[in-house]
Structure formats: structure tokens, C-alpha cells
Amino acid sequence: MPVTTVDRDDVGHHGLPVPDVVLLTETDSDTGLSTERWRQRLAELGPNELPPRRGQSWVVRLLLQLHHPLIYVLLAAATITAVLGEVVDASVVFAVVVVNAIIGFVQEARAERALDALVAMVRTEVTVVRDGVPMRVPSAELVPGDVVLLDAGDQVGADLRLVGARELRVDESALTGESVPVTKDPLVLPPETALADRTNMAYSGTLVTSGSGRGVVVATGAETEIGRVHRLVSTTATVQTPLTRKLAHFSQVLTVVILGLAAFSVVVGVLRGEPFAEMVTAAVALAVGAIPEGLPAAVTVTLAIGVARMARRNAIIRRLPAVETLGSTTVICTDKTGTLTANAMTVNAVVVGGVRYDVSGIGYAPTGTFTPSANAAVRDCLLAGLACNDARIVEDDGRWQPVGDPTEAALVVAARKAGLSAEDVPERVDVLPFSSERLFMATRHANDVIYVKGAVERVLDLAGLGHSAEAEELAAAGLRVLAIGRAAGAELTEEGLRGTVELLGFVAMHDPARPEAIEAVHACQAAGIEVKMITGDHPATARVIAAEFGISDVHARVAPEEKLRLVTQFQADGQVVAMTGDGVNDAPALRRADIGVAMGRGGTEVAKQAADMVLTDDNFASIRAAVEEGRAVFDNLRKFIIWTLPTNMAEGLVILTAILLGAALPILPVQILWINMTTAVALGLTLAFEPREPDVMRRPPLPPSLPLLTRTLVGRILFVSAILLACSFWAFRWQLSAGASLEVARTVAVNVFVGAQISYLANCRSLVRIRPRTGPNRWLLVGVALTIGLQLLLTYVPFMNSLFHTAPLGWQPWLVVFGLSAVSYVLVELDKWRHRLLRGS
Numbered sequence: 001m002p003v004t005t006v007d008r009d010d011v012g013h014h015g016l017p018v019p020d021v022v023l024l025t026e027t028d029s030d031t032g033l034s035t036e037r038w039r040q041r042l043a044e045l046g047p048n049e050l051p052p053r054r055g056q057s058w059v060v061r062l063l064l065q066l067h068h069p070l071i072y073v074l075l076a077a078a079t080i081t082a083v084l085g086e087v088v089d090a091s092v093v094f095a096v097v098v099v100n101a102i103i104g105f106v107q108e109a110r111a112e113r114a115l116d117a118l119v120a121m122v123r124t125e126v127t128v129v130r131d132g133v134p135m136r137v138p139s140a141e142l143v144p145g146d147v148v149l150l151d152a153g154d155q156v157g158a159d160l161r162l163v164g165a166r167e168l169r170v171d172e173s174a175l176t177g178e179s180v181p182v183t184k185d186p187l188v189l190p191p192e193t194a195l196a197d198r199t200n201m202a203y204s205g206t207l208v209t210s211g212s213g214r215g216v217v218v219a220t221g222a223e224t225e226i227g228r229v230h231r232l233v234s235t236t237a238t239v240q241t242p243l244t245r246k247l248a249h250f251s252q253v254l255t256v257v258i259l260g261l262a263a264f265s266v267v268v269g270v271l272r273g274e275p276f277a278e279m280v281t282a283a284v285a286l287a288v289g290a291i292p293e294g295l296p297a298a299v300t301v302t303l304a305i306g307v308a309r310m311a312r313r314n315a316i317i318r319r320l321p322a323v324e325t326l327g328s329t330t331v332i333c334t335d336k337t338g339t340l341t342a343n344a345m346t347v348n349a350v351v352v353g354g355v356r357y358d359v360s361g362i363g364y365a366p367t368g369t370f371t372p373s374a375n376a377a378v379r380d381c382l383l384a385g386l387a388c389n390d391a392r393i394v395e396d397d398g399r400w401q402p403v404g405d406p407t408e409a410a411l412v413v414a415a416r417k418a419g420l421s422a423e424d425v426p427e428r429v430d431v432l433p434f435s436s437e438r439l440f441m442a443t444r445h446a447n448d449v450i451y452v453k454g455a456v457e458r459v460l461d462l463a464g465l466g467h468s469a470e471a472e473e474l475a476a477a478g479l480r481v482l483a484i485g486r487a488a489g490a491e492l493t494e495e496g497l498r499g500t501v502e503l504l505g506f507v508a509m510h511d512p513a514r515p516e517a518i519e520a521v522h523a524c525q526a527a528g529i530e531v532k533m534i535t536g537d538h539p540a541t542a543r544v545i546a547a548e549f550g551i552s553d554v555h556a557r558v559a560p561e562e563k564l565r566l567v568t569q570f571q572a573d574g575q576v577v578a579m580t581g582d583g584v585n586d587a588p589a590l591r592r593a594d595i596g597v598a599m600g601r602g603g604t605e606v607a608k609q610a611a612d613m614v615l616t617d618d619n620f621a622s623i624r625a626a627v628e629e630g631r632a633v634f635d636n637l638r639k640f641i642i643w644t645l646p647t648n649m650a651e652g653l654v655i656l657t658a659i660l661l662g663a664a665l666p667i668l669p670v671q672i673l674w675i676n677m678t679t680a681v682a683l684g685l686t687l688a689f690e691p692r693e694p695d696v697m698r699r700p701p702l703p704p705s706l707p708l709l710t711r712t713l714v715g716r717i718l719f720v721s722a723i724l725l726a727c728s729f730w731a732f733r734w735q736l737s738a739g740a741s742l743e744v745a746r747t748v749a750v751n752v753f754v755g756a757q758i759s760y761l762a763n764c765r766s767l768v769r770i771r772p773r774t775g776p777n778r779w780l781l782v783g784v785a786l787t788i789g790l791q792l793l794l795t796y797v798p799f800m801n802s803l804f805h806t807a808p809l810g811w812q813p814w815l816v817v818f819g820l821s822a823v824s825y826v827l828v829e830l831d832k833w834r835h836r837l838l839r840g841s
């Protein structure tokens with residue numbers, strides 16, 4: 001029988017009793033679908049994904065490239081020029097505009113594609129029951145009829161009709177805008193119940209904030225409620241950050257100033273008796289040349305390249321501004337378990353009745369022995385650990401792997417080493433789950449025994465006992481210690497258990513440090529970043545492990561809500577804080593931190609949603625990689641800006657100066673447009689691909705208040721503008737005085753200008769050093785070769801000669817081009833050298 005989703009308009013699933021929903025979706029609310037049936041449905045209905053975002057069409061986006069006041073002015077000027085009969089000049093301007101628009105369009109499209117691709121990299125996983133076995137699967141694999149288990153921190157993967165709920169609360173703000181979590185319950189509701197009040201449904205895209213539940217998938221993909229919303233609004237990705245906004249503002253101000261200067265030059269020129277139309281064209285060229293139109297787009301491209309590099313190193317950026325902030329991070333607050341350590345737990349020792357039993361074997365293979373050998377009391381303790389447990393171990397290709405919490409899996413392994421197995425555990429009837437606040441877990445079994453395990457001081461407290469020297473000793477050896485206890489006939493609540501628990505013993509497990517994380521912590525410290533350990537573990541354990549990493553600031557037994565306080569406190573001290581987290585309760589701290597870092601594997605969906613960055617391997621080394629790339633991005637942004645501003649400025653200045661001096665233009669407006677168009681992309685943008693400098697992690701973090709352009713760099717911009725201006729003017733005059741034609745003199749001036757731009761590009765590969773210490777930049781070499789090729793075309797192809805008023809050159813002027821480029825290069829390097837002397841570095 002073919003599978004159909006129920007027609008929701010007939011009767012919503014919320015209006016049906018559970019058995020009807022189960023019948024309609026042809027499933028079994030206990031065992032779920034069979035794998036075979038699931039596969040059939042998946043093939044039939046397709047994956048549970050929203051259709052790709054439909055943004056603006058490419059035509060609109062291409063036209064939007066022209067939506068710039070300056071372009072309007074340019075087009076108007078070209079039209080005037082055409083009307084006045086200068087059709088060739090006018091068409092060159094039109095061509096320039098079109099080519100510029102296409103280049104901008106391609107750049108932006110590439111940047112957006114890179115950012116879009118990231119969305120898919122953070123995959124949502126859900127727990128589904130198939131063939132009676134719970135398993136984690138990507139949410140894209142859900143089909144109607146699947147039985148899904150919900151737990152605090154999960155994102156709901158599809159629209160579910162709930163069949164069971166225990167204190168289940170769901171944050172539906174993504175769908176309804178209501179920020180207070182809604183309490184859920186499987187009870188049938190009247191058919192007319194509004195979406196926001198359908199408490200027996202859990203909708204795709206919403207977040208489970210507490211409790212647990214079970215539901216049957218009734219709609220997937222575009223059929224879900226969020227899918228409908230998605231179809232109504234087609235959102236566009238915003239690629240704005242504080243920096244791009246600042247730069248856009250800067251460009252705007254600059255535009256106004258330059259337009260003022262351009263108007264001024266028209267007035268001066270006309271007063272001097274120059275033809276009006278010529279002055280307008282010159283003024284427009286001045287404006288087009290001087291205004292860094294491409295700046296915001298180029299910054300976006302640079303950021304996107306940085307984001308792609310970070311993704312390759314396991315750090316997925318969820319919010320673009322994080323790329324900038326990463327470069328100025330001064331404090332990293334990191335979890336211990338899983339981030340610094342491998343979260344591969346092995347029980348090393350069990351202490352029962354004051355006797356320590358060492359356990360042999362490493363990893364999750366259930367083979368090993370106890371010394372001295374395990375007696376009945378040890379087995380009692382380990383049985384409790386096996387009972388109060390949701391994990392299991394599986395053998396895969398000869399390797400034993402944990403399924404579930406590694407801490408619990410380690411207890412399973414220890415119990416198996418003592419000869420116990422799941423059959424020895426009486427059936428479980430109720431559970432008080434572990435949480436980072438409660439710090440213990442308890443289960444009630446069919447024989448009315450309650451097993452308890454958890455943090456030492458919590459279980460000792462439940463047992464009415466004080467401090468334990470044995471447990472302290474284990475913790476002081478850097479081991480993770482759990483106390484294990486048992487109670488009979490008590491109520492399964494914290495209060496009910498207090499005073500009724502009998503302590504059975506302590507279990508101590510080893511969690512090896514990740515070697516690459518040790519190295520990464522040192523790298524961050526060398527980079528002037530303070531690394532703090534914030535952990536839920538015991539202070540003694542945490543201190544030993546911190547020492548292994550060279551971390552001196554440890555905050556242990558920190559409850560998630562205290563993390564928020566810590567972040568706020570560090571920020572009040574003027575720090576830029578990165579904070580890791582994985583649980584639901586970490587979300588406020590992640591949101592508050594300058595960089596919230598969520599764990600991609602072990603983290604909950606709630607934490608991922610709150611974070612700025614997600615680590616796909618949960619590893620501290622990836623935070624370091626992200627910081628390193630963040631700093632490199634910032635470097636490249638500065639290099640690009642430092643390169644582009646003087647070239648723009650000089651382009652405008654050449655024309656302004658000539659008009660003000662009443663001299664012949666050394667470079668014609670169309671030639672300025674040519675230079676502007678070819679070099680901005682072929683030369684400038686290649687700096688976005690610069691490899692990172694080897695010493696990025698040996699410098700202190702840049703204070704966030706530091707302006708993008710320091711006084712030194714502003715000085716450099718003015719200095720280089722003057723060099724470019726002087727070189728092109730001098731070459732032009734010199735050629736004229738040597739008897740060259742205007743065309744030839746201008747061609748030389750244009751080539752000198754571009755030559756100096758190329759040599760300045762080489763200067764910009766390092767802002768302070770004479771020779772860049774980075775490896776070769778392939779794109780830069782391609783760009784330079786391309787530019788040289790284009791200049792040769794401009795100089796020697798007759799068609800280009802007539803379009804751009806250029807003329808072929810002999811070999812002698814090229815010596816001037818090379819000579820002046822070299823002089824310019826040396827002058828800039830001398831400037832760097834002078835500043836280094838001044839700074840004494």
C-alpha cells in the first residue's frame with residue numbers, strides 16, 4: 001500500500017488520538033519502522049530537507065551591481081559624452097561599467113556560495129527508533145512514520161505527533177516567535193487548535209529545552225510547518241559584519257568628499273576656459289578612480305576565503321563577524337572533557353571497602369583483570385554502575401566503541417571485565433537522568449532497588465557521609481572519580497534519596513590528554529591569549545589535567561549557569577572572550593561570549609544554535625586553528641586596504657592635479673578607468689589569497705578598539721599616493737620634453753603607474769617586514785602576469801590604441817617603467833625600515 005501523508009487540512013494530527021496517527025503512518029510507536037520500510041519511504045518521498053533557498057534571480061543581482069550612485073553619475077557622463085559626439089569614449093566607459101558589474105557579480109556569488117556551503121556542514125542529528133533499536137541518524141534521513149526520541153538539547157528534526165512526554169519543554173521561537181518554552185503533552189486536542197497551542201505536536205526546527213519525549217514523524221521536508229514558512233519568505237544571506245559596515249560607511253564619506261573635489265575641479269577647469277564636456281568626463285574619471293567602490297565587496301570575499309580556510313580546519317563559522325573577532329580574542333575559556341582530553345574513558349581503579357583494585361586494559365575492549373581479584377563487594381559496586389547507565393559498547397571491525405556517554409561506557413567495560421553483563425541487571429522501571437546541575441544519576445529497577453552514581457561529594461551527601469580521603473587521592477592523581485551507591489524502597493527524587501543511599505565504592509577513570517590540544521594551548525599562550533579551564537569535574541582532577549596543559553587558571557565544578565557570570569566578569573575586565581559549551585544550559589554563555597564555540601559532535605543543537613562557531617571535531621586544536629586563520633584574515637584585509645587606498649587616491653590625484661595646474665592630463669579619463677578596472681581585481685584581490693604569516697601566533701592579540709588604519713598605515717597610504725602621482729607625472733613630462741607625442745607620453749605614464757602598482761603589491765605582502773615570510777601566493781603571480789599581459793595589449797594592439805588613445809612604445813621607455821617601479825619599491829621598503837627603527841623592533 002502506498003504511503004501518503006495525511007491531508008492536514010482534513011484533520012490536523014493534533015486532533016487525532018495516538019493510535020490513529022500510528023495507523024495512518026503505518027508504523028509502530030514502540031519499535032518504529034523497519035529498516036526496509038524506511039528505505040522504501042525515503043526513496044519515495046525524498047530526504048527530509050527544505051528546498052534550496054530561492055534568492056533573487058541572477059539578472060536582478062547583476063543589475064544590483066549597477067545600483068551605485070557613482071555608476072549613475074558615470075553613466076550620465078558617458079551619455080553626455082556620447083551626445084557630444086565622442087561615441088568611442090562613451091562606449092569605452094559603458095564597457096568598463098558592464099565589465100565591472102560582471103566582476104562584482106562573480107565575486108559576490110562566489111563569496112555567498114562559500115558561505116551557503118557552511119550551512120550544510122553543521123548537520124543536525126536525531127535519535128530514531130528503527131527495528132526497535134534507537135540510533136543517531138542525520139535528520140535528513142527521517143521519513144513519515146519514523147519514531148523519534150527527544151531529549152533536552154535536541155533540535156526537532158521533523159514535525160512529530162507526540163506519543164509520550166516527560167517534563168518535555170520545547171522552545172518554538174523559531175516557528176511562532178514565542179520565546180518562553182512550551183510544555184508538551186500527548187493528549188488529543190480539538191481540531192481547531194491554533195499552531196502555537198498544539199501542545200501534542202513537536203515541530204521541525206524547534207528546540208527541546210528540557211525533559212524527554214517520543215513522537216511519530218507526520219511530515220518531513222517542505223511539508224513541515226517550518227517548510228511552509230520557508231516557502232513564504234525567501235531570505236537572503238547577509239554577509240555583513242561590523243567591519244564591512246564600517247568600511248561601507250567609510251566609502252560613503254569618501255564618496256561625498258571625492259564628488260565634492262570632482263565638482264570643484266570642473267568649476268576650476270571651466271573658469272580656466274577648458275571645454276565643459278571634457279571637464280565633466282575628467283571629473284567623473286577622477287571620481288571613479290578615487291572612490292574605492294570595490295572595497296566592501298573585496299572585504300566580504302576576504303572574509304569568505306577565511307571562513308572556507310577555517311572550515312577546512314574543522315571550525316565552522318556560523319556568524320561572519322566572528323571571523324573578525326577571532327583575531328582579537330584575548331581569553332579562551334575551554335571545557336576539559338572532550339575538548340582538551342580525548343573523552344576516551346578507561347576505569348583504572350575501583351575502591352571498595354577501603355581497598356584499591358587496579359583494573360588492567362585500555363580503551364573500550366572488555367578484557368582486563370582486577371588486582372587483587374574482584375570479590376562480591378566489587379561486583380556489587382560495578383553492577384550498580386552497569387545498571388545506572390544508558391551506554392553500551394559495540395565491536396566494530398575488531399575495535400570496541402562506546403555508544404552513548406563515554407563515562408558510562410567505561411563503567412560498562414569495567415563491569416564486563418568483572419564478568420557482569422546486561423542480563424545481570426534487573427529491569428529498569430524509572431530514571432532520574434544525569435545533568436550537569438544535579439551531578440548524579442539514579443535508576444529504579446523491578447526489584448525496587450535504586451542505583452545511584454555521580455560526583456563524589458553529591459553521592460556522599462546522599463549517603464549522609466562527609467569527605468572521603470580515598471576519593472580525594474584518586475582525584476589528585478588526575479582521575480575522574482564517580483561514587484556509586486544503592487538504595488532500597490526510596491522515592492526517586494533528590495530529596496527522597498537523601499540519607500537513604502548506601503555507598504558501594506568509588507570508580508576512577510583515566511581520560512588521556514589530546515596531544516595536539518597540549519600543543520595548541522601552548523600556541524595560544526604564545527599568541528598572548530590566556531587559556532582558562534572551565535569544567536564540571538572535581539577541582540583536584542581538573543588541576544592535575546590543567547597542569548599537564550600548562551593552564552594555570554582552573555574553574556572547577558562550575559555549573560553551566562555560572563559560565564554566564566564568568567564570561568560577563570571577564571568581559572567587564574575588557575577581555576574578548578571565547579567560550580566553549582555543549583549543553584542546553586551553556587547557551588546563554590555562548591550567546592554572551594564574544595565567540596561562542598559549540599561542539600559539533602558532542603554538543604546539543606541548542607548550543608550549536610547559540611554559538612558563533614562550531615567545532616566539527618570538538619577539539620581545542622581547532623579553536624587555535626580558527627584564531628590563527630582569523631588573524632590571517634585580518635592581516636589580509638589590512639594588506640588589501642593598504643594596497644587599494646593609495647592606488648585609488650593616486651588615480652584621482654593625477655587628474656585633480658593636472659586640472660588644478662592647468663596642465664595636460666598625464667593619464668586620460670578612459671585610461672584611468674582602464675587602470676581602475678584591471679588592477680583592482682587582477683592585483684588587489686589576490687592579496688585575499690595571501691598565505692598566513694608564520695608569526696601570526698607569536699604576536700599579541702590586536703585590541704578590538706584598534707582602528708583598521710593605524711597612524712603609520714595612514715602615513716604609508718599618503719606616502720605611496722605621492723610616489724605614484726610623482727612617478728607618473730614625471731615620466732609624462734620627461735617623455736614630452738624628450739620629444740615624444742602626447743599618446744606615447746601618456747602610454748608611458750599609464751605603464752609607469754601600473755608598474756608601480758605591481759611593485760607596491762609586492763611591498764604589501766608584508767606590512768612591516770622587508771621580505772614577506774609567507775610562502776608563494778600563486779594567485780598573486782597569476783594576477784601580475786595577467787596585468788602585464790593586459791598592459792602589453794593596451795600598448796601594442798592597434799584596436800586598443802584607438803580605443804584608449806595609447807601608442808606603441810620602443811624598448812627605452814620600458815626601462816623607465818622598470819626603473820621607477822624599482823625606485824617606488826625601495827622607497828616603500830625604506831619607509832617600513834624607518835618605522836621599524838622607530839619602534840625598535
Ligand code: ATP
Nearest residue numbers: 335336337407434436441453454455535536537538
Ligand atoms: P567539562 O566541563 O570539562 O566537559 P565534565 O564533562 O567533567 O567537564 P560534567 O559532565 O558536568 O563535566 O561532569 C561533572 C561530574 O559529574 C563529573 O566529575 C562526574 O563525577 C559526574 N558525572 C559525569 N558524567 C556522569 C554520568 N553520566 N553519570 C553520573 N555522574 C556523572
